[in-house]
Amino acid sequence: MSLITSAITFATVVISGLVPNASMAEEATCGVTAPCEVESGEYYIALPDSPASDEQIGAIIYLHGWKGKADRAIENKALRNLANELGVALIVPQGVGGSWSYPGSPSQDRNEFKFFDELLADVSDRFPIDREKILLSGFSMGGSMVWNLACYKGENYAGFAPIAGAFWDPIPEKCPSPLTNLYHTHGVEDKTVPMVGRAIGANWRQSDVFDSLDVWKRQAGLYGTEPTSITAGELECDVWSAEGEKLELCLHDGGHSMKANWIRRAWLDLANTKHW
Numbered sequence: 001m002s003l004i005t006s007a008i009t010f011a012t013v014v015i016s017g018l019v020p021n022a023s024m025a026e027e028a029t030c031g032v033t034a035p036c037e038v039e040s041g042e043y044y045i046a047l048p049d050s051p052a053s054d055e056q057i058g059a060i061i062y063l064h065g066w067k068g069k070a071d072r073a074i075e076n077k078a079l080r081n082l083a084n085e086l087g088v089a090l091i092v093p094q095g096v097g098g099s100w101s102y103p104g105s106p107s108q109d110r111n112e113f114k115f116f117d118e119l120l121a122d123v124s125d126r127f128p129i130d131r132e133k134i135l136l137s138g139f140s141m142g143g144s145m146v147w148n149l150a151c152y153k154g155e156n157y158a159g160f161a162p163i164a165g166a167f168w169d170p171i172p173e174k175c176p177s178p179l180t181n182l183y184h185t186h187g188v189e190d191k192t193v194p195m196v197g198r199a200i201g202a203n204w205r206q207s208d209v210f211d212s213l214d215v216w217k218r219q220a221g222l223y224g225t226e227p228t229s230i231t232a233g234e235l236e237c238d239v240w241s242a243e244g245e246k247l248e249l250c251l252h253d254g255g256h257s258m259k260a261n262w263i264r265r266a267w268l269d270l271a272n273t274k275h276w
Contacts, residue, residue, distance in 0.1 A: 031047070043092060060137060062090065065165075088267075091123060105141070106203070132158060135270055137266065154178065166206075171207050172215060174218075178245070181245075184213070189255045
């Protein structure tokens with residue numbers, strides 16, 4: 001074979017797509033073992049072994065707590081088993097320095113609202129994710145980030161399941177986004193993020209969880225209304241709802257902890273509410 005023929009053959013292979021370019025190779029390896037990168041940061045994603053749909057699938061986005069590592073969280077057996085059981089993707093973004101930069105946070109290293117917009121766009125470009133079926137959950141500071149995304153970017157998600165983290169001071173008087181479906185879980189013996197809030201150093205304060213709830217109650221016309229009380233395993237829950245808007249506070253007897261079952265419960269309730 002001549003050099004000219006060889007060159008033509010190689011060019012044909014490249015044009016036909018048999019030899020992937022660098023970006024295609026990067027995309028192919030992005031997921032569990034290597035992060036997917038967007039302009040403002042990175043995230044990991046695990047697709048289910050048995051998708052719930054033959055086409056697009058739902059997703060649970062999980063935000064780690066203080067000093068958390070996304071590469072470790074994506075390998076968490078309880079979270080992976082949960083996503084596999086539900087047939088959805090598990091997505092774990094990485095906070096800058098293991099923290100999240102929401103209003104009132106000691107960390108102000110990134111425009112998180114921009115980052116999560118980039119993440120959602122990238123996820124839907126790379127993977128078969130149904131943008132209408134995304135539950136956002138998080139623990140501790142990750143839970144506080146969830147509250148802020150629900151407040152300022154709520155239209156981008158089907159529901160929210162924050163655990164052991166709410167707004168920090170100053171609490172917003174009103175949220176730009178309408179109340180959708182928010183399932184908050186907290187331990188009554190939590191000393192790290194107490195229900196009544198606490199000061200962090202001289203300049204920051206975790207807010208009272210009930211004050212955070214009142215923001216949504218006032219906005220949704222639920223303030224002063226009596227909730228429906230239910231028992232869900234170890235959780236005692238108060239539920240406020242009106243015209244498809246649901247606000248839920250579930251308490252357990254423990255401290256600062258997270259269980260995948262609490263996220264599972266939120267997903268199943270959300271799926272039932274949305275008739276998925």
